Amino acid sequence: MMENAWIIPLFPLISFIFLLVVGKRLKESSAYLGMALTFLSLVYSLLVLFDRFKSPTYKTEFTWLTIGDVSLTAGFEVNQLNALMLVVVSLVSFLVHMYSKGYMHDDERFPVFYAYLGLFTFAMLGLVISPNLLQTYIFWELVGVGSFLLIGFYFFKEDARAAAKKAFIMTRIGDVGLLIGMILLFWQVGSFEYDEIFKAVEAGSISMEMITLTAILIFVGAIGKSGQFPLHTWLPDAMEGPTPVSALIHAATMVAAGVYLVAATFPLFAASETALMTVAIVGGITAIFAASIGLTQKDIKRVLAYSTVSQLGYMMLALGSAGYVAGVFHLMTHAFFKALLFLAAGSVIHAVHTQNIEEMGGLWKKLRITGPLFLIGTLAISGVPLFSGFFSKEEILVATWVHGNYILFWVAVVAAFFTAFYMFRLFFMVFTGEARGYKEKGVHESPSVMTIPMLVLGALAIFAGYVNTPWFGTFLGDWLTEDTHSLGHGHITGPLWIMVVATLVSLLGIFLAYLMYAKKSVSRDFFSSRFPISYSVLYNKYFIDEFYQYSVVSATKFVSLFFKYIEKFLVEGIVNGVASATQSIGRFGSKMQNGQVQVYSSVAFIGLAVLILILAFTGGYLG
Numbered sequence: 310m311m312e313n314a315w316i317i318p319l320f321p322l323i324s325f326i327f328l329l330v331v332g333k334r335l336k337e338s339s340a341y342l343g344m345a346l347t348f349l350s351l352v353y354s355l356l357v358l359f360d361r362f363k364s365p366t367y368k369t370e371f372t373w374l375t376i377g378d379v380s381l382t383a384g385f386e387v388n389q390l391n392a393l394m395l396v397v398v399s400l401v402s403f404l405v406h407m408y409s410k411g412y413m414h415d416d417e418r419f420p421v422f423y424a425y426l427g428l429f430t431f432a433m434l435g436l437v438i439s440p441n442l443l444q445t446y447i448f449w450e451l452v453g454v455g456s457f458l459l460i461g462f463y464f465f466k467e468d469a470r471a472a473a474k475k476a477f478i479m480t481r482i483g484d485v486g487l488l489i490g491m492i493l494l495f496w497q498v499g500s501f502e503y504d505e506i507f508k509a510v511e512a513g514s515i516s517m518e519m520i521t522l523t524a525i526l527i528f529v530g531a532i533g534k535s536g537q538f539p540l541h542t543w544l545p546d547a548m549e550g551p552t553p554v555s556a557l558i559h560a561a562t563m564v565a566a567g568v569y570l571v572a573a574t575f576p577l578f579a580a581s582e583t584a585l586m587t588v589a590i591v592g593g594i595t596a597i598f599a600a601s602i603g604l605t606q607k608d609i610k611r612v613l614a615y616s617t618v619s620q621l622g623y624m625m626l627a628l629g630s631a632g633y634v635a636g637v638f639h640l641m642t643h644a645f646f647k648a649l650l651f652l653a654a655g656s657v658i659h660a661v662h663t664q665n666i667e668e669m670g671g672l673w674k675k676l677r678i679t680g681p682l683f684l685i686g687t688l689a690i691s692g693v694p695l696f697s698g699f700f701s702k703e704e705i706l707v708a709t710w711v712h713g714n715y716i717l718f719w720v721a722v723v724a725a726f727f728t729a730f731y732m733f734r735l736f737f738m739v740f741t742g743e744a745r746g747y748k749e750k751g752v753h754e755s756p757s758v759m760t761i762p763m764l765v766l767g768a769l770a771i772f773a774g775y776v777n778t779p780w781f782g783t784f785l786g787d788w789l790t791e792d793t794h795s796l797g798h799g800h801i802t803g804p805l806w807i808m809v810v811a812t813l814v815s816l817l818g819i820f821l822a823y824l825m826y827a828k829k830s831v832s833r834d835f836f837s838s839r840f841p842i843s844y845s846v847l848y849n850k851y852f853i854d855e856f857y858q859y860s861v862v863s864a865t866k867f868v869s870l871f872f873k874y875i876e877k878f879l880v881e882g883i884v885n886g887v888a889s890a891t892q893s894i895g896r897f898g899s900k901m902q903n904g905q906v907q908v909y910s911s912v913a914f915i916g917l918a919v920l921i922l923i924l925a926f927t928g929g930y931l932g
Contacts, residue, residue: 332420483533589629632708668746
């Protein structure tokens with residue numbers, strides 16, 4: 310089946326093209342076409358994954374373009390990493406397609422929404438199976454286009470338009486770094502192929518300084534796509550898109566692309582301790598930074614958005630700590646429980662018609678399917694034992710400790726405490742207590758087309774983590790690292806106390822949230838009343854957006870205004886002056902050509918007199 314893996318991205322592409330052409334006629338039947346074609350991608354992805362379990366990596370390419378002695382190729386590759394990613398991406402995309410059938414019901418642009426979903430899914434699947442950096446970059450940019458369209462789907466809303474532009478521009482900043490890194494690698498190796506680059510690194514054909522530089526530049530591209538600090542501000546604003554889009558972008562697809570890129574080029578990073586440390590530090594800062602912001606947010610989707618930023622920081626911390634398996638493992642588990650949380654949040658919004666958690670409460674008895682499923686997702690992301698997030702988070706902590714990043718280890722522990730606290734703060738405020746700010750009479754559970762995808766993700770949020778536990782022989786880690794490109798960074802074993810610490814901090818965060826928001830024995834205003842400045846800083850997201858507004862944006866506007874005036878008063882002034890002078894000379898000349906012989910004779914006489922004077926003063930020599 311691996312030789313037919315190129316078909317997998319084509320199904321959503323067909324959906325995109327077909328719905329653009331006949332979507333208006335199909336109306337809401339567009340959902341069935343989108344679901345059917347995405348389901349075919351999922352089936353093929355599963356068959357490819359099973360085939361990869363028993364067969365070696367498959368790669369096929371053809372010459373795309375020849376320039377002199379240089380040949381650029383295109384094709385596809387199926388290795389352990391992208392075989393797993395094909396399943397994760399196609400599964401989450403299919404479930405989002407199904408869920409959207411209920412959530413987007415009666416939307417005027419229903420077929421367009423499904424067309425955009427198809428385009429985005431095609432781009433992400435194409436990125437995953439790309440065998441070289443150039444092809445990856447093409448799909449990388451196409452993913453950006455798809456996200457722009459989906460985030461700005463409600464284009465008639467100013468906030469949605471602004472969020473779409475912000476996402477597009479900020480991710481482009483990171484993409485410049487990726488492009489420069491690609492060009493430098495091509496200059497050094499003479500090829501964009503991953504295999505050729507890794508062979509050159511192993512052979513020592515590239516200097517250590519160049520390896521470090523190119524790895525960091527590629528990481529800059531990942532920073533933009535995966536919302537790492539300081540290019541993270543677009544990701545929470547992307548919540549302006551429909552909730553299914555939030556699940557798609559924030560779970561297993563767009564934001565995961567940056568983590569996937571670092572994992573796919575991991576041999577390059579592993580060859581430079583400086584590059585690894587850069588990735589680990591940025592990941593650690595992002596994890597604690599976003600988790601602290603999540604403590605104070607009141608919009609249910611924004612809490613989950615900052616949770617995503619924090620979890621992506623965890624993944625980068627793992628990869629930067631040489632925990633290749635830990636990073637990929639958490640990428641997989643996070644895809645399931647975060648997609649579940651976003652879809653469950655959409656079900657809550659669908660029921661109460663508000664995103665403000667201050668206006669919710671008492672929904673446990675009213676949403677009897679959504680409530681338990683949201684709890685499962687919350688337990689998984691909090692790292693509670695026996696849920697998938699526990700196993701992947703614990704492996705990240707082990708990798709960080711074993712690699713010697715002790716400060717970052719404790720940063721990750723604190724971030725884990727914050728995560729457990731703000732997620733259960735969210736859960737208790739939404740599902741427990743009394744109803745606040747919404748009409749209880751109209752609240753009802755979502756239709757089955759929305760709850761079935763959540764049930765599937767709920768099961769995966771519980772059991773997906775077991776594929777990389779000692780009980781199952783750490784199957785995932787052993788399989789992911791069976792070739793030479795992993796450079797030996799497989800499953801890492803650490804001291805038992807790390808698991809105990811991870812469990813205790815999670816339970817402590819849950820217990821504190823329970824005391825404050827369920828039992829209410831501790832005042833909810835305990836922190837904000839005693840530390841109002843710190844609370845304000847966290848609630849306003851460290852004023853990073855304001856800083857960008859008054860620095861980068863204002864400077865850009867000033868430069869733009871400066872050049873506008875330069876153009877208006879200098880460039881246009883010179884052009885208009887030359888034109889005016891030419892017109893004046895022309896008008897003067899036209900007045901002289903009036904047909905009067907006397908004028909012509911006078912001009913001839915004056916000209917002759919001038920020539921005689923010149924000859925007299927120069928002695929008869931003009932040379």
